[in-house]
Amino acid sequence: xxxxxAKSDIGKVREINQxxxxxxxxxxxxxxxxxxxxxxxxxxxxxxxxxxxQTAKSYxxxxxxxxxxxxxxxxxxxxxxxxYANMIVYERSKENEELKGMGTTLEIxxxxxxxxxxxxxxxxxxxxIRKDFIRKxxxxxxxxQKLVKDGTITQEEAxxxxxxxxxxxxxxxxxxxxxxxxxxxxxxxxxxxxxxxxLTNMIxxxxxxxxxxxxxxxxxxxxxxxxxxxxxxxxxxxVAIKNI
Numbered sequence: 001x002x003x004x005x006a007k008s009d010i011g012k013v014r015e016i017n018q019x020x021x022x023x024x025x026x027x028x029x030x031x032x033x034x035x036x037x038x039x040x041x042x043x044x045x046x047x048x049x050x051x052x053x054q055t056a057k058s059y060x061x062x063x064x065x066x067x068x069x070x071x072x073x074x075x076x077x078x079x080x081x082x083x084y085a086n087m088i089v090y091e092r093s094k095e096n097e098e099l100k101g102m103g104t105t106l107e108i109x110x111x112x113x114x115x116x117x118x119x120x121x122x123x124x125x126x127x128x129i130r131k132d133f134i135r136k137x138x139x140x141x142x143x144x145q146k147l148v149k150d151g152t153i154t155q156e157e158a159x160x161x162x163x164x165x166x167x168x169x170x171x172x173x174x175x176x177x178x179x180x181x182x183x184x185x186x187x188x189x190x191x192x193x194x195x196x197x198x199l200t201n202m203i204x205x206x207x208x209x210x211x212x213x214x215x216x217x218x219x220x221x222x223x224x225x226x227x228x229x230x231x232x233x234x235x236x237x238x239v240a241i242k243n244i
Contacts, residue, residue, distance in 0.1 A: 002031050002111055006239040007220035011198055012232030018045030018104075019196050019237035022053050024111075031111045032060055033239050037124050037196040039170070040093075040102030048089050048104040048172050055085040056108060056119075069112070075181050078108055078119040082171065082179045089172030103173040107138070107194050109241065116186040121179040122170050125200050127208060128184060129191040134209040137184055141169035164201070191216060192241040195223075198234030202227040216240050 004024070010017040018038035024031035034053045038045030059081040067073040085106065093099045105122025118126055123140040139145060143166040147153045158164065171177060186192065191212055200208075203226055211219050211226075220238045227236045 001244045002241060003216075003244055004031075004033060004239060004241045005217055005220050006237075007224055008237040009224045009228065009232075009235065011235050012228055014235055016043060016046055017235045018049055019198065019235040020046075020049035020053050021194075021237055021239055022057055023239065029112065030064060032057060033109045033111075033192075033194060033241055035107045035124055035194040035196060035237055035239055036104045036171075037122065037198070037235065037237070038102065038104040040099065044093070044099045044102030045104065047092070047099060048102040051089050051092060052085045052104045052106050052171050055088045056081040056106065059084045060108075060110065071115075071183055074110065074112060074117045075183060078110060078117055079179060079181045082106060082108065082119050082121065082181075083177060086171045086177045087175075090175055093172060101173065103167075103170040105167075105196070106171045106179070109192055109194060109239075111186055111241070111243075114186055114243070116184045116192055117181070118184065119179050119181050121177060122167055123165075124194065124196045127193040127195075127205065128186075129193065129209060129212055130187070131189075134205055136205065137182070138180065141180075142167055165197070186243050188243055190243045194239040194241075196235060196237040198232075198236035199223055199227050199238050201234065202230045202232075202236075212240060216242055 022034040036049035038049030105124040108119035110117040120138040
């Protein structure tokens with residue numbers, strides 16, 4: 001059985017919440033969880049994040065029953081759902097001058113058969129906690145992460161880098177995207193945490209682990225309080241999923 005807890009908050013600085021999330025209501029054999037952090041002036045980011053999630057969700061729901069339920073087919077489905085969402089958001093941004101340049105991060109986690117099928121673009125993150133260990137499953141698509149990968153700066157320097165919000169990939173900004181799609185084991189008692197950078201910029205990986213371990217049900221509320229206490233400079237969204 002899967003249990004999920006989520007919360008989103010505007011933070012202390014922003015005028016609107018451009019984050020958006022979706023938690024699967026179905027108790028079928030498959031569950032889908034999504035998180036998006038929108039960007040763009042006016043209310044573009046708000047539109048981009050919601051539109052991306054609604055579009056990808058519909059695409060997965062419309063096609064899941066038809067596909068073979070093997071690993072490759074599900075990976076393909078998630079990639080295609082993100083490409084389709086990208087096309088829809090990109091087209092919408094071209095229709096309206098005020099929405100020009102809008103885009104969003106997008107995290108998808110489809111749980112099926114004790115596996116987590118993950119789609120990722122942008123700098124929102126997905127972690128998995130197993131026993132006494134937390135691992136970041138996604139790599140930020142950011143300029144700063146590229147510098148870390150190239151060995152130009154350290155991971156520690158990346159935390160405080162002035163250009164840490166510069167993305168190298170996002171959904172809806174270009175006609176084509178290449179999201180990361182992967183599959184990970186999701187065993188009994190494993191926890192998956194999806195978070196926007198409004199959380200991960202304010203709270204360390206170790207703190208995420210400690211709070212989840214303490215009380216997963218209260219964790220989203222606790223995370224938001226903590227991020228706001230430390231400044232709440234951005235919208236904060238977290239989804240915590242446990243395989244019970």
